[in-house]
Amino acid sequence: MPPIKAGLIGLPLGKSLSPRLFSILAGLCGREIEYSLWECGTAKFHEAVAKARAEGWSGFNVTLPDKQLLAGALADKRDRAAGIAGSANCARFTPEGLEARNTDAAAMAAAMLDRGMDLTGKKAAVYGSGGSAATSAYVLASAGAAEVIFYARDPLRAGAAIGRLSAAFPAAVFSVAPFGPPDGAAAVVNATPIGMYEEGHLPVEPANDQICVDWPYSPGGTFFTRRAKELGAHVIDGMELLVRQAVLSLFLWGGCRESEIGDLIREGRKLLREKTGG
Template sequence: MRVFGLIGYPLEYTLSPQIHNYVFRRLNIDADYVPLRVTSKRLPHFIEFARDSLNGFNVTIPHKVAVARLIDELDDDTRAIGSVNTVVNNEGRLIGHNTDYLAVKDSLLARGYGGEEALIIGAGGAARAVVLALSKLGCRSIKVLNRTRERAVDLCKLADTLGVNCSVTELGSDYGKPHLLVNATPISGEEAWMLNLGKLEVSMILDMAYGPSDTELVRRGRELGLTVIDGIEVLVRQAIEADKLWIGGFSEPGVEEVVKFIRGITKSSGE
């Protein structure tokens, strides 16, 4: 049996095992996917454990940037942003990839996004993947809102290297007229909905956070009739791309099928 995992901390709520194990069952793959709570202090020890014990693993908060520095190799896009969410074990050599950016890019493409100005909340590993996705979709102007200004400045430096004009903004400032609002934090859109969406006049929302029910940002966006991409869709898209790296390409199950399955789980758990 092949074994894959997800590392993060505190890893209190995750749908990743349900997604990956559903895909493995559909494809008759003898594999299992398990969540693993790993603290920052134990991360180097985990990396050595993974070489001998796991066929691959996903990375979530707070380890996406740290793992990029600890493993053996990064693909070109992952090296550019310095953030890893998927690791392939190739006979003990750990190779890092980022399928978050692919998920964001494909989600936006499916909604007809054409490179318009964006406002990003957050400046961590997920936000770095968002910036890469936006750059590949032709976006040339973004604003970043983050609790820690220094990290927002670092994200803007990355954006500049990718040809995207970037500026740091503050809560309550003039955000201009962004077409797209992205929440790249894990806090269910808490800061995002404080922005007053109606006044902000965005047309599209992408929320990378998810939980047992809709986040406040997703709920408010739908109430206003905006185009909304929720965290479950992004999660499923990145998971399928990770599975293709681990077990090879496949066309079924597709995104729609897996999203429907996961929404069924969250609906049942919320009843």
């Protein structure tokens, strides 16, 4: 069976654990996986995608800054989450063209479902204005949130996603607020680089029983997730989201069976934390 060739495209990638994670997954599922890191800014993103296809990649993952570019005109086909959020983090090459998927959305939704988290009629806060922020808003609205507020340092960028989200979820209210403390949110999501590629802290003091989701990851946890756990919040950390979306990506590329997904996520999380001290 030929190896699966894939990789991560984005900038910066210096703290990425994806190659280590896919090495773990290769051992768990008994497949050879060649997973590369390609640092690439927006100006050369199309060129990188063409090169990946030419080199026989099954597909690729995308991180900052091009999740929205992948979900846009570059894709020949996209899933519902990618279309509504305007963001995709995974792609595969097919005979019909490039298929974009938002496995980030599926990962966050599954993590919430596994914990029985119910946001029906509640308010949620999303920190950020890019693709991960829009993806988070999509998942929160899908989970029943009545109101989703983007706390954004770039309000215009956050506002661009609100039209698509409002059309898809007419019962929910989406808005943008200045980057500051959330007001009565049952769920708080960090979809900024703070905690991984950016120093500082969110203007958030987590609360007991609050749902706290953190897309950045760091061995041992970010300040946000450590503080949230100390105060009794329900935490979904970036390491878990990383593993979940990676396994879903691997499935998309034909590297595992659907029946193996749950075990790969469980064992992948365990082994990655052991190897990173996380």
